[in-house]
Amino acid sequence: MTVTDARTTAPWASLRQPPTGGLSSRIAERLFRSAIGRLHVTVRLAHPDSTTEELGLGGPAVVVHRPAELFARIGRDKLIGFGEAYMTGAWSEDGVPGDGSLGDFLTVLAADVAHLVPPSLQRLRALVSPRLPRSHRGTRENTQSNVAHHYDLSNDLFAAFLDPTMSYSAALFEDLETALTEDFAAAQHRKIDRLLDQAGVGPGTRLLEIGTGWGELAIRAAARGADVRSITLSVEQQQLARERIAAAGHADRVRVDLCDYRALLDEPAGGYDAVVSVEMIEAVGWEFWPTYFHTLDHVLAPGGRVALQAITMPHDRMLATRSTHTFITKYIFPGGALPSVEAIHDVVRRHTSLRVSDELAFGAHYAPTLQRWDRAFLAARERVAALGFDETFVRMWHFYLEYCRGGFAAGYIDDHQLTFTREAR
Template sequence: MTLTPTRPTPGAWPGLDAVPGGPRTAVSAAVARRLFLAAVRRLAVSVTLDGDVIGTGGPAMTVHRPDELFARLGRDGLIGFGEAYLTGAWDAEDLTPFLTVLAADIADLVPRPLQRLRGLVQHRMPQHHRTSKDQTRELIAHHYDLSNDLFRLFLDESLSYSAALFERDLSLDLATAQQRKIDRLLDVTQVGEGTRVLEIGTGWGELAIRAAARGATVRSVTLSSEQQALARERIEAAGFADRVQVDLSDYRDVEGEYDAVLSVEMIEAVGHEFWPTYFSTIDALLAPGGRAGIQAILMPHDRMLATRGSFTWINKYIFPGGFLPSAEAIDEATTAHTSLRVTDRLAFGHDYAETLRRWDETFLARAAEVKELGFDDTFLRMWHFYLCYSRAGFASGYLDVEQVLLERA
């Protein structure tokens, strides 16, 4: 299914109503056009622009309103590029393959000599997106408190909102692959009868349920009131209310001693400034002989260093305050600030691409139901772009996801 380009409802999406203008925009738009054309001419894409088809051939993009695209791209970089998709200034027949070509070449889309000027034009993360204790709950709510019913529409019945583990078996249904992911993390951290488990980042309760089914007692913490309510409901329905408690709490406020600390794709919301705090907190909460299992989305270390502190389309529209670590950053943070060391890791980024493909197909197939929940056409394009943008990162190999086991040295 392809979403029809639709202009945003006036007033509903601040910043998308009006195209940037003025002398500064005219200059930056001209520069953006030149850089865009130079990049596209050498890429395996087919971009229709002003009646011409540009590129060496491949996934198609059609520019409907060039002046708007380059005005937004010139003023706001990749944020503007994504916003131009939301407004329908450009479209793609199949969005993921097109974005995958861009993601594979992300480090060189802008000529390297010009990248030295990044600091002059790159938007910086605003202070109100800083993931401090007094702001994190509001940042988390922006995404996870949207609507439990929305997430139910495109996730599988386990309501797992993280990479599934297929291990090359794409015949698996998504729920089974999600359970495989959870069970592997429980296995490597040796969760079983009598294990005291702390989960940082509840999701909608599936990991806690599966840990309790093994005989563990679980404390799970979240900053999403919507997730807390539904997770408690699911845990009670599964018969484990006596083994699992779900608290609305910041991980930095947790006390106690646990045999296993588990955290699935929560480090991405921690913020690079607080990675030392995150890992030192885990270290302090682990009992002697305890193990921590972290599932983390990763970016290349050089790109992490180059983009640290930047403000992206994903930050603005999906995950405010979020930032992805690299594998090296995890090693550095644990070595410098904890007694923990990485003793096992499993990378399965292509499985995330498959997970996202299934989410996106289901989301598009249920677009009418999404609108019945009160979300508009611009939201549909935003969410589709988010899922395809993310999938392209994993399909191109630019992003990866790992399960990391941490033990005391």
């Protein structure tokens, strides 16, 4: 699929004219200076008179080329404006994109994210932070368009930076010290195989996968002798997954349907011996977590197991931010919301007969996964441009990948593989 210039440029046409300064800009500058002044980073402000001012205690460095624009954007749009200022080039890493310096800088910020704004002002979050648009809520009317916004961009785009397995979730490396040089496909297979092992997938297993990706897990499961039904809401993913599954010789064992997970509630209960879902819960929306887990409970046969991989965040931060419109929800994943492990335990306890029987936290493995994607993405920027994606898109995705890496590297967000079994009755 090749996208049109209009599709890639239209979302940020409004960014061409930066907001004007004012009281909010001055407040943003004061807060920015206060926060950076006590962090181990370096921020170089390039002033219009050609002088440079340096902030911070030293560490990963960025350059603010247009300070007035940065502060005006933060003042008007908070953290969304911070990301948009990177998209427009108002600030950038003090190095070569792809050398890791942007992610290193954002890691320091992520580690202190709960304290960047004074507690007295944090109480005003509900009043000043933008709210997630109603069109982003994970309803059956909205979800397919939310999914399409990201996953239907172009299969060729994802192929440009993912490993040969086309896996778009955290790899599980043998050793974090060698994660940037290990066989990437092997690390992705290690992650997939652990999930399949936890779900007890083997010959004859009736497996349901919620969230197809590009088909690698279904292929691995079929190779074990399982009969697989995989569901997705991405037209692009369905097409390529079917092609990859057929090329692997498993078309007779795998069915890929375009289907909302809620439609499974209309089917007879207990149809599957195992259910696996990899980093799909993040697209559900916090209001619909009970429905999501009720669906898992409904489709699971007696004695079956569920293996779930979920990106998580601290419970208190989840409660504080779950309805906030962010850079990620505006530009990358509309309607996205990260659960906490505590929230998952609570929802399954209150709405299902499932209970967590095994848990692996491996968020530290996501940081090198993202760094490898970012390096590959930037190395393929000519290929990306040939697909019709402009330079603003490239800057946006580079920021997104490094922004996420910073969160995982700081331990602010984590990744869990959770195994569920049915509580004895």
